[in-house]
Amino acid sequence: METVLRVVFVYVFVWACFRTLGKRELSQMAPFELVMLLLIPQFFSRALTRQDYSMTNSIVAATTLFSLVILTSIASFKFTGFRHFIESKPTVLVRQGELLRTSLGHERIAPDEIFSAMHKAGIERIEEVAWAILESDGKIAIIRSGGGEVHNADADRGTGARQ
Helix, strand or coil: CHHHHHHHHHHHHHHHHHHHHCCHHHCCCCHHHHHHHHHHHHHHHHHHCCCCCCHHHHHHHHHHHHHHHHHHHHHHHHCHHHHHHHCCCCEEEEECCEECHHHHHHHCCCHHHHHHHHHHCCCCCHHHEEEEEECCCCCEEEEECCCCEECCHHHHHCCCCCC
């Protein structure tokens, strides 16, 4: 039972850390995918290097983690309130050609990053931007004044704007 409690603690702690980091740092994968990628090898490393001869302990830890991910996914699907708590919301960074300094500061995005995304999307002036939105996946969506979303080069390649 101690293993299960430790895994639950680590799961919540790592989730809270990544949630605090913000969307931009996780732009390539879902937070839970990253948590799993980081923790699963850790669970089995001691058993594989014979520092802990109990493979059962590693199996229990990995199974607990997978169960937590599945339960989080189910709860997020079934309960809107839980989904809003777990997932980040898109943030408007530019509205009708005006940088929203409060949003930029909250998300720790420099105006230069907006200008870079604009230039990659073929937009030269901030006045040409109706909306710039930091999506939940960490990518910046630019919508040109006059309509039509413009995908920047990073979004088209499937990589985040911040490297």
